[in-house]
Amino acid sequence: MMFRRLALIGTGLIGGSLALALRERGEVGEVVGYSRRLDTRLAAERLGLIDRPADSIAEAVAGADLVFVATPVKAMDAVLGELAACLPGDALVTDGGSVKGAVVERARAHLSAGQLARFVPGHPIAGRERSGPEAATADLYRGHRVILTPIEENRAEDVARIEAMWQATGARIERLEVAHHDHVLAATSHLPHAAAYAMVSALARLAERYEVFRYAAGGFRDFTRIASSDPVMWRDICLDNRDEILVMLDHYRAELDCLRDMLESADGEKIEHYFHEAKAVRDALYPVAQANGANPVSEADETGR
């Protein structure tokens, strides 16, 4: 058994699924859970995600040797502030936030040097359409990537323990620099979400939008699926990773300008070449994704915590 007692701060899909996976593997003794909302805590207990609910972060982490912060990124500032006052001396802490730079900044602002050393930031890239305790499953992370972004303060053996913990869930662990994680996710997740919201907005502004949308078919549906993601989560991700997203937005705008020029000049050869290159890259990406054992994914995938 890796951990004596797991404290979940946030008992929804992400936290609950980790608890189920570790329990199934016998890697955790007791699971105590705290959520801001009472009904979420009680649902988590009723569903067997946690052994008992706690009425405060302090009560949840008392006696815990592992703390998993699985709240929306926006809430982590307050959570880390409270943790600083009640974290047991031997407890390891990790999180599931979609943006690492901002989380590490908040950790540095709130945690003591000793606490910071035991905080190993992470980001499980997994999700489902539904969220909340009811959506939690023991195999949510199986075959999915979990990116750990250790900080210089971390001790190698603590990072190794968090990595082993995630390996027990069947996830594929990667390590990235904090800034590099935010750069990569801005490109593969944050930019596409922003672009999808903008696409829907562009059409919604058309005078004949109601009619236009009647003819939206599969391509449009797939393309805009991520525009159904939670607006508050994505607002927070955009604010927390603003600089990287702005850079990627500018790259994307430059591509659209370049494509617009080819179209303007009706350069069929260039357009075909451009589409051909993009298709080749995208098609090549697929077998890779399969080989990586990525589960079938949903619009809620990487919708951000």
Next chain:
Amino acid sequence: MMFRRLALIGTGLIGGSLALALRERGEVGEVVGYSRRLDTRLAAERLGLIDRPADSIAEAVAGADLVFVATPVKAMDAVLGELAACLPGDALVTDGGSVKGAVVERARAHLSAGQLARFVPGHPIAGRERSGPEAATADLYRGHRVILTPIEENRAEDVARIEAMWQATGARIERLEVAHHDHVLAATSHLPHAAAYAMVSALARLAERYEVFRYAAGGFRDFTRIASSDPVMWRDICLDNRDEILVMLDHYRAELDCLRDMLESADGEKIEHYFHEAKAVRDALYPVAQANGANPVSEADETGR
């Protein structure tokens, strides 16, 4: 039986599926098919999509009272040119092209006044991952939209016959002005395809693209699915509907600029509102799409003929 003999110009997914659907409903007597490639014609015969292959367009349409042009839009110029020389006097003609303005222009350039009057342009919005005769099915059009774009030269009863023909396949028929069709499709299909190709290209240009793509998850996969569409078809659609696509591209770029400004000024309230509005529109679109009985769709949906 609606038609004595159907001539398919193009015996792939789109043409073959129409033939199967009409035959299943007993709405067509004989089906003769021509494709530029001999193996496509022979495959269509072997698969029972057509009763016999023809070695030329002239041979295919001889004695036909319905001609369905189901070739890529680019080929339609040559096809319409040949049809002008061999079209039986009583034959109705329709097509499956993704862009109607350019097709009608070519029809006007090639067909006689009498032939033009019997050409009722159309666009079935349906497709599959796979194409070619092997992919044809009798129910491809069931529950999908078929947009007819009658021209002023058409006689009401001829348009009604083409409409009844498509109704026999289980499709939901709409009528739009030619220019309006191209405007609507530029918004719901052509722009998203261009934007998806540009998104893949933007990431592919990053120095660390190989690493970036390793972290691409479900959101990115859905968002870029249509970037796997056929580059030649999409080159032709872009060229044929250039003006409308340019207008939509500018709308889209304006949205991205607007989102970029909110992000630049870190205006969380505006960003949340923007995302919220887009999500509301997109979520509302779904039940509509379901009520319309649209089949589950694929990356090849509306990839253009």
